[in-house]
Amino acid sequence: MRIGELGQATGVEVETIRYYEKAGLLAEPLRLANGYRSYNKAHLERLSFIRHCRALDMPLAEITRLVEFMTHPSNDCGDINSLIDQQINRVRARLASMQALENQLTTLRARCDATHFGLECGILHELVAAAHGEACACHSK
Structure with a gap:
């Protein structure tokens, strides 16, 4: 083909x-x-x-290692287990990071619970304050 x-x-x-x-x-x-x-x-x-x-x-480097294992099937698969354990740890770290991001966004969203004019928007105030190097609600913890 x-x-x-x-x-x-x-x-x-x-x-x-x-x-x-x-x-x-x-x-x-x-x-x-x-x-x-x-x-x-x-x-x-x-x-x-x-x-x-x-x-x-999975990163390409790890896929390359897996392909090498496929071409040498008599080798011990302990390294494959380790490779997958490392991938699980990376996924868990990303999940924790995403959870923290969700918490920050939820905190930021709570700063404006109604429709206002832009000048009165708590979210914009927090984002502008952060841009000026001031503490913001979403990063205060």
């Missing part, structure tokens, strides 16, 4: 496929006499694997 067909089959953009080839995550395909790349089932499976890992928000 050609690169566009591979992209359609996996939901991956053509430029991303080319990037994965350059990065060594995806094997170079055979070239047809007309110069077109010719992808096979192994490319489709590998690209689907990469896409799934990216959907889990």
Whole structure:
């Protein structure tokens, strides 16, 4: 299949496929006499694997390590467990950060509980105060 067909089959953009080839995550395909790349089932499976890992928000460096494990299946999988544990920790840290952001926005939103003119808006007052380097309600804790 050609690169566009591979992209359609996996939901991956053509430029991303080319990037994965350059990065060594995806094997170079055979070239047809007309110069077109010719992808096979192994490319489709590998690209689907990469896409799934990216959907889990794994960095390309870690996906590369997982691909290496796939090519050496007799190696101990303890490093894979560690890799996934690290990813879980990154996700937990992001969740905590997002929770803090939600709390800050909720605090800021509470500064204006009705419709006013812009001059009377507590949210704008807090944002302007923060822009001037003053303490603001959303960062006071």
